Structures are given as C-alpha cells and as structure tokens.
Amino acid sequence: xxxxxxxxGHAHDGHGHGHDExxxxxxxxxxxxxxxxTNHKDIGTLYLWFSFIMFLTGGSxxxxxxAELFQPGIQFFNPDLFNQFTTxxxxxxxxxxxxxxxxxxxxxxIPMMIGAPDMAFARLNNWSFWLLPFAASLLVLSFFMPGGAxxxxxxxxxxxxxxxxxxxxxxxxxxxxxGMSSILGSxxxxxxxxxxxxxxMTLMRMPLFVWTWLITAYLLVAAMPVLAGAVTMTLxxxxxxxxxxxxxxxxxxxxxxxxxxxxxHPEVYIIALPAFGVVSQVIPAFSRKPLFxxxxxxxxxxxxxxxxxxxxxxxxxxxxxxxxxQLFFMYATTLIAVPTGVKVFNxxxxxxxxxxxxxxxxxxxxxxxxxxxxxxxxxxxxxxxPIDIQLHDTYYVVAHFHYVMVAGALFSAFAGVYFWLPKWxxxxxxxxxxxxxxxxxxxxxxxIFFVQHFLGLAGMPRRIPDYPLMFxxxxxxxxxxxxxxxxxxxxxxxxxxKCIRHxxxxxxxxxxxxxxxxxTHLPTPAPYHTFETQPILK
Amino acid sequence: MKLSKNLQTALILASIALTTFVGIIAKxxxxxx
Amino acid sequence: xxxxxxxxxxxxxxxxxxxxxxxxxxxxxLGLEWNLRPAGSKLAADIHELHEYVMxxxxxxxxxxxxxxxxxxxxxxxxxGHKAEQFHENTMVEIAWTVIPAIIxxxxxxxxxxxxxxxxxxxxxxxxxxxxxxxWKWGYxxxxxxxxxxxxxxxxxxxxxxxxxxEKKGEHYLLExxxxxxxxxxxxxxILTTAADVVHSWWVPSFGAKQDAIPGFIRDLWxxxxxxxxxxSQCVELCGKEHGFMPIVVKVVSQDEYKAWxxxxxxxxxxxxxxxxxxxxEADLVARGEKVYASTCAACHQANGMGVPNAxxxxxxxxxxxxxxxxxxxxxxxxxxxxxxxxxEMPPQAAxxxxxxxxxxxxxxxxxxxxxxxxxxxxxxVKAKRK
Numbered sequence: 001x002x003x004x005x006x007x008x009g010h011a012h013d014g015h016g017h018g019h020d021e022x023x024x025x026x027x028x029x030x031x032x033x034x035x036x037x038t039n040h041k042d043i044g045t046l047y048l049w050f051s052f053i054m055f056l057t058g059g060s061x062x063x064x065x066x067a068e069l070f071q072p073g074i075q076f077f078n079p080d081l082f083n084q085f086t087t088x089x090x091x092x093x094x095x096x097x098x099x100x101x102x103x104x105x106x107x108x109x110i111p112m113m114i115g116a117p118d119m120a121f122a123r124l125n126n127w128s129f130w131l132l133p134f135a136a137s138l139l140v141l142s143f144f145m146p147g148g149a150x151x152x153x154x155x156x157x158x159x160x161x162x163x164x165x166x167x168x169x170x171x172x173x174x175x176x177x178x179g180m181s182s183i184l185g186s187x188x189x190x191x192x193x194x195x196x197x198x199x200x201m202t203l204m205r206m207p208l209f210v211w212t213w214l215i216t217a218y219l220l221v222a223a224m225p226v227l228a229g230a231v232t233m234t235l236x237x238x239x240x241x242x243x244x245x246x247x248x249x250x251x252x253x254x255x256x257x258x259x260x261x262x263x264x265h266p267e268v269y270i271i272a273l274p275a276f277g278v279v280s281q282v283i284p285a286f287s288r289k290p291l292f293x294x295x296x297x298x299x300x301x302x303x304x305x306x307x308x309x310x311x312x313x314x315x316x317x318x319x320x321x322x323x324x325x326q327l328f329f330m331y332a333t334t335l336i337a338v339p340t341g342v343k344v345f346n347x348x349x350x351x352x353x354x355x356x357x358x359x360x361x362x363x364x365x366x367x368x369x370x371x372x373x374x375x376x377x378x379x380x381x382x383x384x385x386p387i388d389i390q391l392h393d394t395y396y397v398v399a400h401f402h403y404v405m406v407a408g409a410l411f412s413a414f415a416g417v418y419f420w421l422p423k424w425x426x427x428x429x430x431x432x433x434x435x436x437x438x439x440x441x442x443x444x445x446x447x448i449f450f451v452q453h454f455l456g457l458a459g460m461p462r463r464i465p466d467y468p469l470m471f472x473x474x475x476x477x478x479x480x481x482x483x484x485x486x487x488x489x490x491x492x493x494x495x496x497x498k499c500i501r502h503x504x505x506x507x508x509x510x511x512x513x514x515x516x517x518x519x520t521h522l523p524t525p526a527p528y529h530t531f532e533t534q535p536i537l538k
Numbered sequence: 539m540k541l542s543k544n545l546q547t548a549l550i551l552a553s554i555a556l557t558t559f560v561g562i563i564a565k566x567x568x569x570x571x
Numbered sequence: 572x573x574x575x576x577x578x579x580x581x582x583x584x585x586x587x588x589x590x591x592x593x594x595x596x597x598x599x600x601l602g603l604e605w606n607l608r609p610a611g612s613k614l615a616a617d618i619h620e621l622h623e624y625v626m627x628x629x630x631x632x633x634x635x636x637x638x639x640x641x642x643x644x645x646x647x648x649x650x651x652g653h654k655a656e657q658f659h660e661n662t663m664v665e666i667a668w669t670v671i672p673a674i675i676x677x678x679x680x681x682x683x684x685x686x687x688x689x690x691x692x693x694x695x696x697x698x699x700x701x702x703x704x705x706x707w708k709w710g711y712x713x714x715x716x717x718x719x720x721x722x723x724x725x726x727x728x729x730x731x732x733x734x735x736x737x738e739k740k741g742e743h744y745l746l747e748x749x750x751x752x753x754x755x756x757x758x759x760x761x762i763l764t765t766a767a768d769v770v771h772s773w774w775v776p777s778f779g780a781k782q783d784a785i786p787g788f789i790r791d792l793w794x795x796x797x798x799x800x801x802x803x804s805q806c807v808e809l810c811g812k813e814h815g816f817m818p819i820v821v822k823v824v825s826q827d828e829y830k831a832w833x834x835x836x837x838x839x840x841x842x843x844x845x846x847x848x849x850x851x852x853e854a855d856l857v858a859r860g861e862k863v864y865a866s867t868c869a870a871c872h873q874a875n876g877m878g879v880p881n882a883x884x885x886x887x888x889x890x891x892x893x894x895x896x897x898x899x900x901x902x903x904x905x906x907x908x909x910x911x912x913x914x915x916e917m918p919p920q921a922a923x924x925x926x927x928x929x930x931x932x933x934x935x936x937x938x939x940x941x942x943x944x945x946x947x948x949x950x951x952x953v954k955a956k957r958k
Contacts, residue, residue: 072744229558354655357650
C-alpha cells in the first residue's frame with residue numbers, strides 16, 4: 001500500500017488576486033496567462049486546442065481535394081492549386097495536428113503519471129509550444145505568396161522542389177521551426193521521465209503511455225534533425241548553388257529520398273507509438289484487468305523503434321535500387337510486423353476474460369485495434385516488393401496510411417480525450433453524443449478509405465486532380481464519406497465545449513478500472529499544481 | 539562547472555540532434571566535392 | 572441487454588457492413604474496378620497470384636484474431652455479469668505469438684523473393700527502348716533491336732474541352748495519346764527510364780512493370796507481353812502541375828504488324844528530315860502550330876494566350892513573343908530557370924521536333940492579337956539554336 005504525501009493545489013481564483021512570481025496561487029487570468037504559462041497542464045491544453053484547429057484546417061483542405069475528385073474533369077481548382085492543397089493537407093495534418101495532439105497528451109499526463117510536479121524544463125516547454133502557431137502561420141501564409149504554396153506533396157521530393165516559388169522557402173522555414181519544437185519538446189520529455197520520477201516509480205512500473213513517449217522522444221531526437229538536413233540541402237540547392245540532388249552537378253535526386261525517408265519512416269512510428277500508449281491505458285481500464293504482458297509490450301515497442309531505422313527504403317522500391325537492396329528492406333520491413341503483432345495480441349488478451357464496458361473511450365480504442373490492424377495488413381502487402389511495384393504511388397498507399405494514421409492515431413487521440421476529459425475539467429462529457437461521434441466517425445471513415453484500396457489496385461495514381469472514367473464510382477463514394485466525416489468532427493467540438501461548460505460534475509474516479517497515479521492519487525479535476533511534494537511509492 | 543542532472547541530460551540529447559543535422563549536410567557536402 | 576445507444580450503434584455498424592458488402596458484390600456484377608488489372612504477362616500473373624496468397628493469409632489471421640476480440644466483447648461484458656480475471660502475463664504465450672508470426676512471414680517471403688529476382692532480371696532483351704519523362708509528356712527512343720532509330724514524343728490526346736467539362740468525355744479519357752508505344756508480342760522488351768527535368772515514373776500495370784524516371788540517371792525494367800492489345804496507364808510520380816495528364820499507352824501487336832509499323836515509321840522519319848531543311852509557308856506553320864499549341868502550351872499559357880496571373884505569363888502582348896525571334900526560340904528550347912519570378916519556371920521543350928517548335932512559335936506570333944515583326948520561324952532556325 002503506497003503512502004501518499006502530496007499537497008492539493010490551492011484553489012485557483014484568477015480575478016483580482018495578487019499573484020506572486022512563483023504562481024503558488026494558481027493561474028492569473030487573461031491572454032497573458034496563456035502566452036507566458038510554464039504549467040504543463042496549461043501547455044497541454046494549448047497543444048490540444050492548437051492541434052484541433054490544425055485538424056479542422058487540414059481537414060478543410062481534404063474536403064477541397066475530395067470535392068474536386070468527386071467527378072472526373074477539372075471542376076473547381078486548377079491542377080497547380082490542387083497540388084498545393086494536397087501538399088499542405090499532408091504537412092498540416094502530420095506536423096500541425098497529429099503530432100502536437102500527442103505532445104498535448106504528453107504534457108498533461110506524463111508529470112501526473114510519474115508523480116512529478118511539472119516537466120523538467122518548464123519555460124522551454126512554453127517556447128516549444130509557441131513555435132508551433134508561428135510555424136503553422138507560415139505554412140498557411142505560403143498560399144498567399146506569388147506562386148502559391150508548394151505543390152510537391154508533403155514528401156517535398158527534389159528536384160521538383162527546386163522549381164517552386166517563394167512559398168517553398170516559407171515551408172522549409174516552417175519545417176525547421178516545427179522540427180525545433182519537436183526536438184526541444186522531446187529533450188524535455190526524456191529528461192522529465194528519466195530524472196523526475198517519484199521515488200519507487202521504477203522504469204518498469206511506469207504506465208505504458210509514459211514508456212511509449214520515452215521511446216518516441218528518442219526517435220524524435222534522432223529523426224527530426226535528418227529532416228532538417230534534407231530540407232536545408234533543398235534550400236541550398238534552390239538558392240546557393242549546391243547540387244546535392246542535381247545530377248548535372250554530380251548529385252542525385254534519389255539521395256533526397258534516402259535522407260527524407262530515413263526520417264520519414266521513424267516519423268510514422270513517432271505518430272503511432274504514443275497512440276499505442278493511449279490505447280494501452282484505455283483498454284485495461286475498461287476491461288477492469290491489467291495490461292497483458294507489460295514487459296513484452298515494453299520490449300515490443302523498443303524493437304519497433306529500433307527496427308524503424310532500417311526499413312526506410314521500402315518507400316523507394318521503384319527508384320531503381322539493386323535487387324539485394326530491395327530484398328534487405330523487404331525482409332526488415334516484414335520483421336516489424338512481429339513486434340507489432342505482439343502488441344495487438346496483448347491488447348486482445350487484455351480484453352479477454354475481462355469485465356468489459358463500452359463507454360466512448362473504449363469504443364475508440366476498440367475501433368483503433370480493429371482498423372489499425374487492417375492498416376497493418378495492407379502495410380504487409382505493400383512491404384512485398386513485387387506487389388509494391390504495382391501499388392506504389394497509387395491510392396492503395398493513400399488508403400494504407402490513412403488507416404494507420406486516422407483510424408490508428410486519430411482514433412487513439414479521441415479515446416484519450418474522452419478518457420481524460422473528466423480528469424482535466426472535472427466534468428463528464430455527454431456519453432450519448434460521444435457514442436454518436438464514434439459510430440458516425442467509424443462509418444464515414446471507412447466510406448472514405450476502404451474503397452480507396454480498390455482504386456489503388458485498379459491503378460489510380462496519387463496526387464492527380466482528375467482521373468480516367470473507370471475510377472469515378474469509388475471516388476464519388478469516397479468524397480461523400482469525406483464530407484460526412486468532416487461534419488462529424490464538428491460534433492466532437494460541440495461535445496468538448498458542452499462538457500467544459502455544462503458537463504455533469506465528474507466523480508473522483510469516473511472509470512472503475514483506471515489505475516495510474518492521476519486516477520488513484522489526485523482529485524478530479526486535477527489541481528493546477530500537483531505532486532509538488534512527490535509521493536513515495538512502495 | 540557543476541551542471542544539474544537535468545541540464546546534463548538535455549545537453550547530451552541536444553548534441554545528438556545537432557551532430558546529426560550538421561553531420562548529414564557535411565557528409566554529402568564533402569562527398570560531392 | 573446492451574444500452575440503447577450501444578444497440579443503435581451496433582445496428583448502424585451492421586447496416587454499414589452490409590452496405591459495403593452489398594456494394595462490393597454489386598460492383599462485381601457491374602464490373603467496377605476492384606482488383607489489379609488483368610495480367611498481360613507472366614510476371615504480372617505471378618504478382619496477381621502472390622497478392623491473392625497474401626490476402627488469403629491475412630484474412631485468416633484477421634478473422635482469427637478479431638474473432639477472439641469480438642467474442643470477448645460479447646461474452647466478457649460486465650453487463651452480462653462477467654467478472655474480470657486478473658491474469659496479466661504468460662511467457663509461453665508471448666513466445667508462441669512471436670515465433671509463429673515470424674514463421675508465417677518467412678513462408679510469405681520465400682515465394683516473394685523468387686518474383687523479386689525475376690522482376691529485376693533485364694538481361695538479354697529482344698528490344699530496348701529508352702523512355703524519357705518530360706514535364707509533361709513521354710519521349711520514346713528505340714535504341715536497340717528491330718525499329719532502332721525510331722524516336723517520337725507521346726502526348727496526351729484528350730482535348731482540353733473534355734477536361735474543362737465543355738465536351739462529353741471520351742471512353743479513353745486521360746488515357747489516350749497521339750503516338751502510342753508499339754511493341755511486338757511475346758518479345759522481351761527492356762525499357763530504360765530517365766527524365767529531363769524532375770522525377771517521373773513509367774508504369775504499365777498489366778505487365779507488372781514500374782520504374783521511376785530520374786533526371787540524370789538511367790534505370791531499367793523489362794516486360795514480355797503475352798497477348799496483343801492496348802494497355803493504358805499514367806505517370807505515377809508527382810512531377811508538377813500536369814502530372815495527371817501524361818498517360819502511357821502501349822500497343823502490343825503481332826510480329827508482322829510490328830514489322831509493318833517499323834517500316835512506316837522509318838519512312839516518316841526520313842520525310843521529317845527533309846521537313847527540317849525545307850522552307851515552310853507561314854500558313855502551314857500557323858496551322859500546324861495551332862495543334863502543337865493546343866496539346867503542349869495551352870495547359871499553362873491557356874487557350875486564349877492570357878496565361879494565369881502570378882503563375883504563367885500571358886503570351887498576348889508579350890515582349891518575348893513580339894520581340895526578336897532568337898530570344899523566344901531560346902526560351903522555348905531551353906526553358907527559363909527561375910522563371911520570370913513570381914511566375915513558375917518554364918520547362919524546356921527540346922523534346923519536340925524542330926518543325927513542331929517552329930510551328931508553335933510562329934503560331935504565337937500570329938495569335939492572341941499578336942502581330943510580331945519577325946513573324947515566321949523556320950525549323951532550320953530552331954535546329955540551329957539547339958546546343
């Protein structure tokens with residue numbers, strides 16, 4: 001039985017109360033609170049709201065794309081503008097929506113889950129966040145530059161990028177800032193997890209969510225600088241006479257691809273691992289049963305992270321690499337299926353013979369399990385070189401990564417929000433509306449992306465604004481689904497706002513099976529400052 | 539100069555990031571002459 | 572009994588699943604595309620088989636694993652009174668479900684390896700053709716084997732009016748070209764790919780052959796068509812604005828038809844050599860130029876020559892079009908690196924023939940209200956400016 005010595009944060013009243021520099025009396029009100037806060041809960045909130053705004057922005061671009069693709073022919077946007085939307089949809093969703101969302105979870109949850117008062121570098125935390133809105137503005141601003149935003153795909157391949165106007169340079173700058181934010185954030189997270197755990201909280205006692213973020217943070221520190229290198233070399237090729245990716249000067253366009261994907265593959269695990277972490281908290285809670293195979297889960301996650309560095313060229317099977325290269329990357333990629341499978345089996349085993357209830361967080365977690373695994377299978381199909389030769393750069397790939405990133409990471413993020421909203425706000429969300437959000441999202445998501453597998457198999461290339469007639473029906477269905485999906489996310493916004501404003505008061509432990517420190521040792525809602533004296537865990 | 543444990547950890551990680559960034563560009567700069 | 576929202580949700584899900592299944596089956600009936608294109612070569616057939624094999628394996632595993640999960644969702648619910656057991660680890664089980672999937676993967680990788688090696692073996696071809704990706708068309712050069720020396724450019728033939736929804740779309744909308752790649756049936760064809768500007772990718776799904784076209788490098792692929800027919804596909808690496816508008820059409824013909832086609836093409840080439848040196852009339856140049864403009868230039872400079880602000884400069888009233896012809900020839904041949912910023916860079920059009928380029932330039936000097944002093948450009952002048 002752990003003895004807990006902690007202090008409840010002082011009740012916060014923001015108005016007219018003199019504030020001392022150490023903020024012991026809780027946050028003061030107004031805009032400046034949010035600009036200057038160094039509190040991990042505030043910063044978590046900032047990340048989450050920012051990511052949601054970016055999600056709606058990137059989502060609007062997706063609707064624009066699907067509107068154009070509803071029918072063959074060019075209806076609304078000339079091909080140049082269409083390519084700009086495709087590019088920005090990708091960049092905004094990956095760097096503006098999904099990654100910051102999970103950093104938001106990290107900020108809110110990690111200190112509470114390890115019994116720490118805040119992140120190791122609280123002020124650095126503030127800077128890491130505020131870099132993001134600035135960088136995002138640059139991305140959006142590029143649309144309004146002469147020549148528009150770059151129309152090169154989120155992968156920014158050379159030498160196409162060399163042809164772009166000034167919007168490309170803005171994008172490069174934005175990518176640098178986004179990367180900087182991630183690296184600084186990761187340094188913060190690693191230092192916090194390694195050095196600030198409460199006494200008794202050994203590494204193998206940490207909640208799996210914390211483990212997945214520890215590993216993800218290492219991936220970020222290793223991979224983001226590589227992306228920075230690739231876009232810097234693009235910048236110098238554009239303006240400073242270098243020829244890194246230009247054959248005429250002794251360089252090689254494929255070098256760009258190698259450098260980009262050396263970042264790009266760990267990047268997808270950077271997105272996936274925290275999602276695995278959230279689901280690993282939610283499923284045991286609603287199964288009323290401990291996570292099955294905790295140690296295996298830690299080893300599997302580590303194995304995935306290490307393997308993620310040796311598989312990058314499976315994104316490049318068609319560049320013309322020698323057969324030995326193709327075979328190596330194919331074998332290494334199929335190998336990653338093993339630890340990933342282990343995780344899926346462990347989650348199912350957690351549910352097995354539990355005592356299950358299906359509140360909204362659990363619905364999204366189960367949805368994740370089902371659909372992410374489907375994405376995993378299409379990944380396996382793509383990992384096989386001869387099949388990939390047929391499917392590379394087609395809509396099959398688009399379907400695959402949306403299954404793992406949307407039905408995977410996004411569903412997990414929704415699960416996390418519904419799960420932790422009571423802890424953050426002290427109020428319950430509307431369960432009926434939550435279930436509507438889940439089912440509508442589930443149905444519309446599959447309507448958009450399931451049919452895209454067929455489009456890819458039938459031969460529809462990616463990144464085209466217009467297409468041959470035989471692709472029309474699936475495109476129509478996909479576009480209708482997209483609009484349904486988009487509208488449904490406005491329901492989510494309503495649910496969150498309704499919860500914050502008039503949600504029913506939450507009990508201290510709304511989820512019977514939840515057992516991490518924030519549920520067992522802290523009031524609901526969590527006070528502004530928590531664990532200022534660290535608990536000693538026996 | 540005695541650095542705090544936190545700062546030590548942070549500096550090690552930051553130098554990994556910086557070395558990777560500079561290293562990649564430097565490697566291909568030198569390689570391509 | 573599950574709660575009302577849960578039941579409602581489950582009903583909707585069932586409706587959705589049935590709906591999708593229904594759509595899938597009806598699509599089979601209606602012939603909608605839902606699988607890889609029919610194989611036109613043994614390699615493509617091997618890939619089909621491999622894909623089916625993997626799909627079956629994945630389906631079995633998927634149904635197995637989620638059978639367990641859905642069973643648990645039903646039988647292990649709190650609402651039916653199921654109490655949670657507290658087991659949370661089992662080393663034997665962990666080992667089992669690590670080793671068994673690994674074995675399954677080996678079982679998948681072995682037959683796959685055979686196909687990978689076969690796909691890469693471009694040795695001993697009967698015919699070698701170099702394919703060059705341009706923004707935004709393909710150039711074909713027959714470099715070795717019967718038909719050596721034949722060279723032409725293949726451009727999208729679908730009229731702009733169809734793309735802009737002013738005319739009804741034809742059957743081969745976006746999949747038709749002016750000059751198809753012709754190859755003989757049953758012969759091993761080796762394709763060398765390269766590009767003149769950015770990365771493109773050449774692909775014929777029915778042959779299971781795809782290879783990126785990388786500027787400054789030469790890569791290759793091979794195929795051996797099983798039967799005659801016309802195979803249509805598209806560029807498959809984002810290469811800029813008109814990426815979706817540079818199709819690939821391969822016509823596989825009998826040995827005899829191929830011989831005949833080669834003969835015809837050689838005659839045309841000889842005739843074209845003469846065309847370059849002869850002096851063309853203004854009317855002939857303008858007439859031919861109008862066609863070239865429509866298929867090659869209008870995509871950016873627009874049918875009315877007005878361009879697109881901040882992207883593609885107008886040709887109407889343009890200083891370059893109205894000024895000395897040397898400058899316009901130079902820009903059209905070699906492109907304009909850096910563009911007239913803020914406009915987009917103009918890609919070089921050197922892939923086109925001297926006659927076509929001369930005609931197009933002459934056309935622009937007589938259209939959109941332009942009446943240039945140096946109005947006529949001869950093919951020989953274009954040829955002289957090629958470095």
